[in-house]
Amino acid sequence: MRFSHEYRDGALGRGLAAELPALVAPGRTYKLMEVCGGHTHAIYRYGIQELLPDGVELVHGPGCPVCVLPMGRVDDAITLAREQDVILACFGDMMRVPGSLGTLLEAKALGADVRMVYSPLDALRIARENPGRQVVFFAIGFETTAPSTALTLRRARDEGIANFSCLCSHVLIEPPLRALLDSPDLTLDGFVGPGHVATVVGAGAFGFIPRDYAKPVVVSGFEPLDVLQSIRMLLAQLASGRCEVEIQYTRVVTWEGNPRALAAMEEVFELREHFEWRGLGSLPRSALRVSEAYSAHDAERRFALPGVQIADPRECQCGEVLRGVIKPWECRVFGTACTPERAIGACMVSPEGACAAYYSYGRHAREPEVV
Amino acid sequence: MGSPDTLSDEVDARAGRCVTCSDAASWMRVVDVDDARALARCVDDEGRHETVDTGVVGGVRTGDSLLVHAGAALQRRTSGDASRRTE
Numbered sequence: 001m002r003f004s005h006e007y008r009d010g011a012l013g014r015g016l017a018a019e020l021p022a023l024v025a026p027g028r029t030y031k032l033m034e035v036c037g038g039h040t041h042a043i044y045r046y047g048i049q050e051l052l053p054d055g056v057e058l059v060h061g062p063g064c065p066v067c068v069l070p071m072g073r074v075d076d077a078i079t080l081a082r083e084q085d086v087i088l089a090c091f092g093d094m095m096r097v098p099g100s101l102g103t104l105l106e107a108k109a110l111g112a113d114v115r116m117v118y119s120p121l122d123a124l125r126i127a128r129e130n131p132g133r134q135v136v137f138f139a140i141g142f143e144t145t146a147p148s149t150a151l152t153l154r155r156a157r158d159e160g161i162a163n164f165s166c167l168c169s170h171v172l173i174e175p176p177l178r179a180l181l182d183s184p185d186l187t188l189d190g191f192v193g194p195g196h197v198a199t200v201v202g203a204g205a206f207g208f209i210p211r212d213y214a215k216p217v218v219v220s221g222f223e224p225l226d227v228l229q230s231i232r233m234l235l236a237q238l239a240s241g242r243c244e245v246e247i248q249y250t251r252v253v254t255w256e257g258n259p260r261a262l263a264a265m266e267e268v269f270e271l272r273e274h275f276e277w278r279g280l281g282s283l284p285r286s287a288l289r290v291s292e293a294y295s296a297h298d299a300e301r302r303f304a305l306p307g308v309q310i311a312d313p314r315e316c317q318c319g320e321v322l323r324g325v326i327k328p329w330e331c332r333v334f335g336t337a338c339t340p341e342r343a344i345g346a347c348m349v350s351p352e353g354a355c356a357a358y359y360s361y362g363r364h365a366r367e368p369e370v371v
Numbered sequence: 372m373g374s375p376d377t378l379s380d381e382v383d384a385r386a387g388r389c390v391t392c393s394d395a396a397s398w399m400r401v402v403d404v405d406d407a408r409a410l411a412r413c414v415d416d417e418g419r420h421e422t423v424d425t426g427v428v429g430g431v432r433t434g435d436s437l438l439v440h441a442g443a444a445l446q447r448r449t450s451g452d453a454s455r456r457t458e
Contacts, residue, residue: 038395091441119442121424141441144396148443151409151426196396199438199445222395252438252446260427261445 007223016228017051023235030056032234033324034192037064038222040354044361046224059324060354062176063194065140066093067346067353070276071310073169074099077138081112084303089123090138092116097349100310120152127164136299138167144196146170147261150268153297167299168290173197175286181213185325190234193219195249202257203247210243221249268294276309279319318345321354328355396440401433413437
C-alpha cells in the first residue's frame with residue numbers, strides 16, 4: 001500500500017495535460033517554480049515538461065537541503081570527523097558533497113570514522129553501541145526532517161545517552177522563498193509547494209506568498225499526476241485572477257500541519273540569527289540550532305569547530321541554478337567538468353539536485369518516461 | 372516487540388536513495404508497536420523493515436500505515452482509512 005501507483009496512470013495524465021492549453025493565454029509566458037528536488041525528479045522522470053503547453057516553464061527551486069548547505073558547514077563536519085576522533089553519522093546524501101577540505105567520503109577513506117545512516121535513530125543506536133566514543137549526527141534537512149532529529153535528541157536525553165550529540169544544520173523553507181521573491185532578477189508566476197514540508201508546517205504556512213507577494217501556491221504531492229494536477233490548479237488560479245494557497249496533496253497535507261511535530265521542534269531547537277545558504281548568502285532566522293535545554297547534545301557547544309565561511313568554486317554556478325536564474329545546462333561546467341561522478345557543485349552531487357536531475361533524465365541519459 | 376534497534380540493518384539495500392533532499396517520504400505498514408518507547412516496526416512494499424519513531428503521530432496500531440521520513444512517522448492512516456479508500 002504505497003498510495004502512489006494510482007497516481008502514475010498514463011491515460012489520466014494525458015487527460016490532465018489536454019486540459020492545460022485552455023488555461024493558457026496566447027502569447028503569455030508562465031514561470032512556475034517547483035520548490036522541491038523531488039518534484040524536479042518527477043518532472044524529468046515522467047516527462048511532465050514535455051506535456052506542458054508552449055509558454056509554461058518550470059523553474060527549479062532551492063528545496064534541496066544538501067544543495068543549499070555551504071562548503072564551510074561541510075568542512076565543520078569533516079574537521080569533527082578527522083580531528084576530534086568522533087564517529088560522525090550522516091545521511092548518504094552528504095557523503096559526496098564537496099567542502100574545501102574534500103568530502104566526508106574522502107575523509108572516511110583517509111581513516112575518519114564516518115558512517116552513513118538512514119535516520120537519526122540509527123545514529124543513536126551507534127552511540128548506544130559505542131559508549132566509549134563520541135557520536136555526532138550531522139543533521140540536515142527542512143522542516144520535514146527536523147522532527148526526526150528533535151525526537152531523537154529528546155530520546156537521547158531521556159535515556160541518558162551522554163555520548164550522542166548533533167551538528168544541527170536544519171533549515172527553514174520560508175526564508176529562502178522570501179529571498180527568491182525579493183530577488184530582482186527572478187520573476188515567477190506561482191509555486192508548486194513542498195508537500196511533505198507542509199505535512200509538518202501545514203499549508204497555511206505558505207499564506208505569506210499570496211498575501212505578501214501576490215503569487216499563488218499549490219501544495220503538491222510527488223507522483224506525476226500530483227505534479228500535473230498542481231500545475232493545472234496553478235494555471236486555473238492565474239486564468240481566473242485568483243491568488244491563494246491550495247492543497248493538491250489532500251491525502252497527506254492539512255492546513256494546520258502536525259502540531260506534535262512542531263511542538264517537538266519548538267522544544268529542542270531555537271532559531272539562529274543568521275545562516276549561510278549556498279547561492280543565497282546569509283539569511284536571517286533561516287535555520288535552527290540546538291536549544292539551551294538540550295545543550296548537552298549540541299556538537300557546536302561540545303567541540304571546537306572552524307565555522308569558517310568558504311566561497312563556492314568560481315566556476316560553479318549552483319547559486320544561479322538554485323535561484324532559478326539559469327537552467328542547469330546553462331552552467332559553464334555542467335556535464336563537462338561537473339558530473340555526478342566528479343561533482344564540483346552540490347546541485348550535481350545530490351541525487352535530487354536540479355543539475356543531477358537534468359544530467360540523469362535530460363541531456364545525458366535515457367528518454368524520459370512519459371506518463 | 373523484538374529488538375527495535377536492530378531493525379535498520381537493511382539500510383545498505385537502499386544505498387543511493389536520498390533521504391532528505393527530495394522532501395521524500397514513504398508509506399510503511401506497522402507490523403509491531405512498542406508504545407512505551409514510541410517506536411513501531413514497519414515494513415514497506417518491498418519488504419524492507421525499519422524502526423520508526425512514532426512520537427509525533429500517536430495512537431499507532433498494528434496494520435496502520437505511517438508516512439515515514441528519516442525514521443520518523445509524520446502522519447498515520449488507520450487500516451480503516453485504507454479500506455475506505457479502496458471501496
